[in-house]
Amino acid sequence: MPESKPRKKTARAAESVSATQANKPNAVWFKPVMFGLMIIGLLWIITFYISEGKLPVGDWGSWNIVAGFGIAIMGFLMTTRWRS
Template identity: 35%
Template sequence: MPKSTIRKKKVYTPPAEVRPASDATRRKPSPPWLPVSAVCMIVFGIAWLVVFYITTGDYPVAAWGYWNLVIGFGAMVSSLAVLSRWR
């Protein structure tokens, strides 16, 4: 049986009047303090956890107990939220 011809559809490109402006031209670069603050938050979180584990819970705040883990990991997670804004 003979093979039928394959029809290719043309790729649709909207007119220039309808097309949105390029995203690269609209985006502003991130401020220089943003990656610095994110790295500081990561270092703070790691340092908090290291001090908590080395001192077996006596420092940074002994009364908080295992909430010190929440503070350390929370600082690192919040740095990820800050880094998601980095362009």
């Protein structure tokens, strides 16, 4: 009875290495920065409304809302890369 050829194990080894790298947790600084950006963006917008447009940057006017949302959105985009 003929014997089958043995399979190459190099492909499996490469897959297991890439799988372990994909499941690697984030750096320690990742979560504080992610939540910090979301909170700073929220506080930026709240400060703008409470100060009636005078703060955080008076010359920007309504662009302060865009800046606040931009900062918060950067934090929310970081959640797509978050691994625990």
